Amino acid sequence: MYAGVTKEGRVVMFSHQRAEIREHLDCVQVPMGFEPQAGVDYVRNNDKIVPDPDRMKRHDREEHQKYALETNPAWVSGIDLPQPKLVEDTTSSPLVYPDAFAELVFQQSRRLPTAPSLDLVRHAVSALYFASLEKEEQTSYTLRIELIARAVFEAADMERNVSLFRLKRTLPLTPANLIKLAPAIDPGQTSILVQENNGNFEIWGMVARGRSLHNSMMGEASQWSAVGPHPVLLRSRAPGHLVAEVLDYRVGEYKSGDVVTDYLPIFRDDGxxxxxxxxxxxxxxxxxxxxxxxxxxxxxxxxxxxxxxxxxxxxxxxxxxxxxxxxxxxxxxxxxxxxxxxSIYRSSEQKSRRWSRVKAAQIDSTHELRGPHNGKRVFSTDDVFKGQIQNLSNGRFLSRLASHWAAADEMADRSRRNGNMQGFNVWKDMLQSSERAVRDAEYAIxxxxxxxxxxxxxxxxxxxxxxxxxxxxxxxxxxxxxxxxxxxxxxxxxxxxxxxxxxxxxxxxxxxxxxxxxxxxxxxxxxxxxxxxxxxxxxxxxxxxxxxxxxxxxxxx
Structure with missing residues (x-):
């Protein structure tokens, strides 16, 4: 077994058979059983591979520089961006039929290995659109259907992660059949599965994905993202209002005779x-x-x-x-x-001013104070407020959980980079438990x-x-x-x-x-x-x- 150390300090493990790699890397033979620790940078030192503390220090400096950039007033205020330019109001687009929406969905999904055919997409969009306009016992239902063949679903071995209900006899994909199944569908948990079979469009089952679907909706990695295949999802949100998702991303929606695609991703990392x-x-x-x-x-x-x-x-x-x-x-x-x-903030503001005046008077009348913190100490309103707001425990739990999560994340990363795997495992457990608690708090709030x-x-x-x-x-x-x-x-x-x-x-x-x-x-x-x-x-x-x-x-x- 050999290890190659790149210029960046990364370790690449390879066997004797991969001799061509040795021509491009600084390589040494390592003791039997050596395994590089995840997240730790290594360097060669006297024919030994040891952690590289200098690189890890540089990594810390880079993190601090990035944080300084993010909190820079000019960056935060957007002064570095082009000046806004006033343009004419957009003119209303002509009305279109659901077929135009089906074309969009097909174009967005055609690169998927399990992409549905254009005919299936068109038929599914039409059936879902007309089903959304109907009522069952005076109730309008929202529906969620997935375009995925039964053979593809079963080949992916997804049944370990979801509850699958196969139909003994498939049903034609029609608005009437969708309406009949609607009372059994929870759009947040359950989907109707449809496929194309020898030119026929049919409903072959239902799937209840439970928490995995919730995770997907909450922006986490879903079971589909982790394992595949990736179905095309169509949802009816309201009468005549359809939404399409591909790879857990909304690619467009159809409502009021218009296809909407111009979403603004303001949550981008530099938005x-x-x-x-x-x-x-x-x-x-x-x-x-x-x-x-x-x-x-x-x-x-x-x-x-x-x-x-x-x-x-x-x-x-x-x-x-x-x-x-x-x-x-x-x-x-x-x-x-x-x-x-x-009211607490207002009282804190008054107290902070009063305490600052008292402390300033004490410092001015004393000339024997020593230490690095000499000078007037100012009690900020926020400092006083944060101490008193703890009494309102019902409003602070997400804030505290997120603080714990952030601390555990930082300490786990630091322990891993320092090669302290025991400490990393401890902080990793705390990180995972904090993350679960934060997710539950987010759901409630x-x-x-x-x-x-x-x-x-x-x-x-x-x-x-x-x-x-x-x-x-x-x-x-x-x-x-x-x-x-x-x-x-x-x-x-x-x-x-x-x-x-x-x-x-x-x-x-x-x-x-x-x-x-x-x-x-x-x-x-x-x-x-x-x-x-x-x-x-x-x-x-x-x-x-x-x-x-x-x-x-x-x-x-």
Whole structure:
């Protein structure tokens, strides 16, 4: 057995037969049984392979530099981006039939190894569309169907991960049969399986995927992503409203006689949401965990419920300022956190000022103080507030869980890079348990956006109130709709065609110096509104899928 050390310090293990590799790497023979530890960088030292502490230190410096970039005020505020350019309002597109939507789905799925035929896609879209217009016992049902052949499904050995119900006799894929099966279908758990067989389009079974489907909807790796094959999914969201997903990504939807594909991926790693949230990180040290994916999943959970809602994210100081300047802007229907949080913040603000004056007076009257912390110590409002807000335990549990998760993630990574595998295993167990707890908390808190009113969150993920009514809403002076993620091209946004929920959210966002508002419609359309570069910008429609390619600025060119 040999090991080759690359210029970057990586270890490549290979056998005697792979002699050609030795020509390209600095190689040494290693003792029998040697195995490189995952995540540890190695270097050759006197014909031995040892961990490379210098490279790991460089890695730490790179992480700190990246964190400094993310929290840089210019980067967070978007000053480095092109100036927004006002363009003409988009003209309404002509009405199209569902066949155009079927063509889109086929083109997006044709590269899959298990891609359905164009005829099957067309037939499935038509059957689902007409089924969505019908009612069974005066009830409209939402449906979810997967286009995958029975032989392909069985060959992938997926039955270990899901509950499969085969039909003894297949049924024709018709709107009537879909409607008859609708009462047995939970769109969040169950799908109808359809296939093409010798030119016939048929229903051959149902599958209940349980938690694996939930994980997929919450943005985690699903069983389909892990094992395959990847089916094409079609959903009916409302009468005449269809949604298509390929590889767990929404590729388009059909509603109101139009095919919608122009989703704005504002959750990209360098998008405006990330830039806003990175200035409000949970900890003062760099860690791979950002609150951005947690916010993503909270919004996704609110969308999945189907009721619609508003999620507001801002500092407690921002809420207190708004509630004071706008004369009791918020009215909480439930006695949980909002009024108490604001009152605690106000008292904390007064105490921090008083304590700072007292401490400053003590320091000025004493000349014998020694140590590195000499000088006036200022008690910030946030420091005092965070200590007292612990009394509101019902609103802080996601914040604390996320902090534990971030700490475990950082410590596990550090132990692995230092070669401390025992410590890595300990922190890995803590990381996994923290992650499960965070997922459960996200599921519960995301549901709080469903009642009438807004869900108010702090930038540290604390729940400050839900079912909060926004009172005395005025007219938004100017609001623009972004045509790209960078908001380099904008157009005037007319809110009159939308309901009071969007108008209240837009008015609130226009009054916030530092905050972001997500509005979820009952038809799953997501709108994000925030003050961005001294303008009130709305991104609509937004996709929840995180696209981490770092090339979003190219859209503005």
């Amino acid at each position: 405006p949401v990330r830039r806003f949230l990175d200035s409000k990180k949970l900890a003062a040290s760099p860690c791979r965990l950002s609150i951005l994916p947690i916010i993503q999943r909270l919004v996704r959970r609110a969308v999945d419920i189907g009721h619609g809602g508003i999620i507001v994210i801002a500092d407690i100081a921002e809420y207190a300022r708004l509630n004071e300047t706008e004369k009791d802007l918020f009215e909480s229907k439930y006695d949980i956190a909002l009024s108490d949080s604001i 995301g549901s709080l956006a469903s009642p009438d009113g807004a869900l108010l969150l702090g930038t540290d993920l604390s729940v400050l109130g839900f079912g909060v009514m926004i009172k005395n809403v005025g007219k938004v002076a100017e609001i623009y709709k972004a045509r790209d993620v960078a908001a380099s091209r904008i157009e005037r946004f007319d809110l009159t065609s939308l309901g009071t929920r969007h108008q209240s959210a837009a008015w609130l966002a226009s009054r916030m110096n530092s905050g972001i508002v997500f509005v979820m419609s009952e038809d799953e359309t997501i709108t994000a509104i925030m003050r961005w570069r001294d303008q009130t910008i709305a991104w609509r429609p937004v996709t929840i899928d995180n696209i981490s390619d770092g090339k979003w600025l190219e859209e503005s060119e």
